[in-house]
Amino acid sequence: MGKYILAINPGSTSTKVAVYKDKKNLLEKNIEHSSKELSKFEKITDQYEMRYKEIEKMLCENNFQLDIFSAIVARGGPVSVLEPGAYRINEAMVEKLMNNPLVDHASNLGGVIAFKLAEPQNIPAFIYDAVSTDQMTDIARISGMKEITRKSLVHALNMRAVGMKCAENMDKNYDDVNLIIAHLGGGITIAVHEKGRMTDLVSDDEGPFSPERAGRVPGKDLVAMCYLYDKDEMKKKLRGKGGLISYLGTISTLEVEKRIKNGDEYAKLIYEAMAYQVSKGICELTAVVKGKVDRIIITGGIAYSDLITSWIKERVEWVAPVEIFPGEKELEALAYGALRVIKGEERAREFK
Numbered sequence: 001m002g003k004y005i006l007a008i009n010p011g012s013t014s015t016k017v018a019v020y021k022d023k024k025n026l027l028e029k030n031i032e033h034s035s036k037e038l039s040k041f042e043k044i045t046d047q048y049e050m051r052y053k054e055i056e057k058m059l060c061e062n063n064f065q066l067d068i069f070s071a072i073v074a075r076g077g078p079v080s081v082l083e084p085g086a087y088r089i090n091e092a093m094v095e096k097l098m099n100n101p102l103v104d105h106a107s108n109l110g111g112v113i114a115f116k117l118a119e120p121q122n123i124p125a126f127i128y129d130a131v132s133t134d135q136m137t138d139i140a141r142i143s144g145m146k147e148i149t150r151k152s153l154v155h156a157l158n159m160r161a162v163g164m165k166c167a168e169n170m171d172k173n174y175d176d177v178n179l180i181i182a183h184l185g186g187g188i189t190i191a192v193h194e195k196g197r198m199t200d201l202v203s204d205d206e207g208p209f210s211p212e213r214a215g216r217v218p219g220k221d222l223v224a225m226c227y228l229y230d231k232d233e234m235k236k237k238l239r240g241k242g243g244l245i246s247y248l249g250t251i252s253t254l255e256v257e258k259r260i261k262n263g264d265e266y267a268k269l270i271y272e273a274m275a276y277q278v279s280k281g282i283c284e285l286t287a288v289v290k291g292k293v294d295r296i297i298i299t300g301g302i303a304y305s306d307l308i309t310s311w312i313k314e315r316v317e318w319v320a321p322v323e324i325f326p327g328e329k330e331l332e333a334l335a336y337g338a339l340r341v342i343k344g345e346e347r348a349r350e351f352k
Helices: 044-061 091-099 108-121 156-169 219-225 231-238 244-248 253-261 265-289 306-316 330-342
Strands: 004-010 014-021 024-032 069-075 086-088 125-128 178-184 188-194 197-202 295-300 322-326
Touching (some): 004 108, 014 044, 024 044, 024 330, 044 091, 044 108, 086 330, 108 125, 125 330, 156 295, 188 265, 244 253, 244 265, 253 265, 253 306, 265 306
Parallel strands (some): 069 125
Antiparallel strands (some): 014 024, 188 197
16 A cells, blocks of 8 residues: 655745655645745744645645555754654654754754644654754864853754765765765755764854854854844844845845846855855864765755855865765655654654
8 A cells, every 4th residue: 555654844944845655756845935924923933833734735735635644754853962863753842842942943843743733643743863963972062161062953864865875876885984964055054974973063053154044153243242132133143134144135045146147246255155164164074084084965955056066166175076965855864764664664762
C-alpha cells in the first residue's frame, strides 16, 4: 500500500509542504508569505493560525485527506538542545515551542502545526534534525564572556542531507569526510562537519548578514543602540529588519540582482558584502579541522544565484573544491527520516 508522509518546513518567508508516498514525491508546494502579510503579526508564534490554514487549504485543493497519512513530520525549531534525528512531538514540546523556545524562529511553528494536524487523527508526528541539533565540542562553546555560552543553532536538516549527498558523490561516507557547509536563505548559517559531526558553526547572529538578519555587528555600537530602543525593537533590528532589508528595503535577492543589472552600485556593494561575509565565515571554520577540508558546500535558496556563488567561490576555493547544492533537500530529508521511523529502521526519541 505504501506509507503516506506529510512534510512541513516553515521558513522565515515561506512554508514549504510536501506529500510523499514512501520515497516518491507526489506533491510539493512553496507557500510564500510577503513582507506585508508577515508585518501584521507582532510575534512569529502569532503566524501559527495563518500558516496552519494555508496548509489545510493546500491539502484540500489537491484532494489529500489527513486520514491517509502514516506520519506528519516537521522541521524542528530551536526548542532546546537536541540530538540529531527524530523526536516525537508531544504536548510538552508544543508548549515549549510556543512559549519558551531557545530562539524565536519560524521553524518553531513546524512542530506545533504538525501536532495540531496529527492529534485529531491519532497520527504520529515528529520533528527531525532540529535547528538546535547540538554536537559542538566543549572548546567551541566558549564565547569570551563567562555568562554567555555559545549555542548550536544551525540549518542542521538541510546541511546534513546535502553533506551526506556530497559524500556519496565522492564515493565516501559522510562519517569519513570533513565538510564546511554554508546554508544561504532568509538566515545564513555555516557549519563544519567533522567526520559526520557538526563540531562548530557560525550561527545567524555570529557571522554573515542575510536578507533579513543583521548577523555579527560591532559590539560596542550594539550596546549603545540598546539604550535608544526597547528590547522588542532591538530584537527586530537584529532578526527581521536587519541585513538586506535594512540597507536596501527588500528581502528579495531577485529584486536586488535586478537593481544591480540596472546599474545600482550601492545595491552591488551591499550584495557583494553579504557574499564577502559568507566567505569569511567559511574560512574561519577551516581552523577547526586544521585546514583539512574535503569539500566546501554552498546550499539554500540563495545558492541558485550565480552571482553570489561566484563571489564566494573566488574567495574560498583555495581551501577546497566548492560544490553548489542550490535549494533545499529539507522536505525530502524530513520525509525519509519519518519513513525510517515508522518502518522501525530508526528510533524516535521522546521529548522531555
